[in-house]
Amino acid sequence: MSDPASRPSRPSQLHDPHLSGVCSPKPKVRDLPPSGRKRIVMLLKRGVLLQCPYCSQGHIIRYPFWIEDCCPRCGYRFAPESGYFVGGYALNLIGAEVIGLIVIIIILLRSNLSLYEQEAIGIGAAILLPIIFFPWSRTLWMALDLTLQGDAHLEQEKHAADSRQQAD
Ligand SMILES: [Zn+2]
Numbered sequence: 001m002s003d004p005a006s007r008p009s010r011p012s013q014l015h016d017p018h019l020s021g022v023c024s025p026k027p028k029v030r031d032l033p034p035s036g037r038k039r040i041v042m043l044l045k046r047g048v049l050l051q052c053p054y055c056s057q058g059h060i061i062r063y064p065f066w067i068e069d070c071c072p073r074c075g076y077r078f079a080p081e082s083g084y085f086v087g088g089y090a091l092n093l094i095g096a097e098v099i100g101l102i103v104i105i106i107i108l109l110r111s112n113l114s115l116y117e118q119e120a121i122g123i124g125a126a127i128l129l130p131i132i133f134f135p136w137s138r139t140l141w142m143a144l145d146l147t148l149q150g151d152a153h154l155e156q157e158k159h160a161a162d163s164r165q166q167a168d
Pocket residue numbers: 052053054055056057071072073074075076
């Protein structure tokens with residue numbers, strides 16, 4: 001057994017899932033085009049189907065409110081930085097409120113419900129829609145982010161892999 005004091009200090013490895021082995025990137029199984037219309041369509045489709053944006057692996061959401069750290073197939077880290085999904089919360093709020101407002105307006109215009117019943121439906125929609133929409137807010141946020149930023153997060157992954165190789 002080696003003396004821990006004699007080992008080189010690598011504190012950053014403690015906090016980086018790529019270096020700690022939590023995520024094992026497998027770029028060869030990723031089939032997302034680097035740019036263009038096809039990329040946007042694939043990202044949107046995969047977001048709607050709750051799939052990994054890079055390889056279309058499903059089952060990345062652990063219900064009710066948790067997403068895997070990394071894709072089990074291609075190793076893409078879904079939250080490349082702390083606070084990444086704050087945008088997803090905003091997307092969820094906007095989406096749920098817009099859909100809720102449309103539903104309430106339709107109910108108000110087309111039904112003979114009492115005011116009490118309309119309020120109950122409106123309050124129920126305001127509470128339930130953000131919960132129901134939550135998984136899609138994560139995957140659609142990734143789709144939006146990867147559309148706007150391209151593959152910038154993969155640079156971090158490459159850097160981590162290079163650092164790991166140098167450390168070995
Ligand atoms: Zn994947």
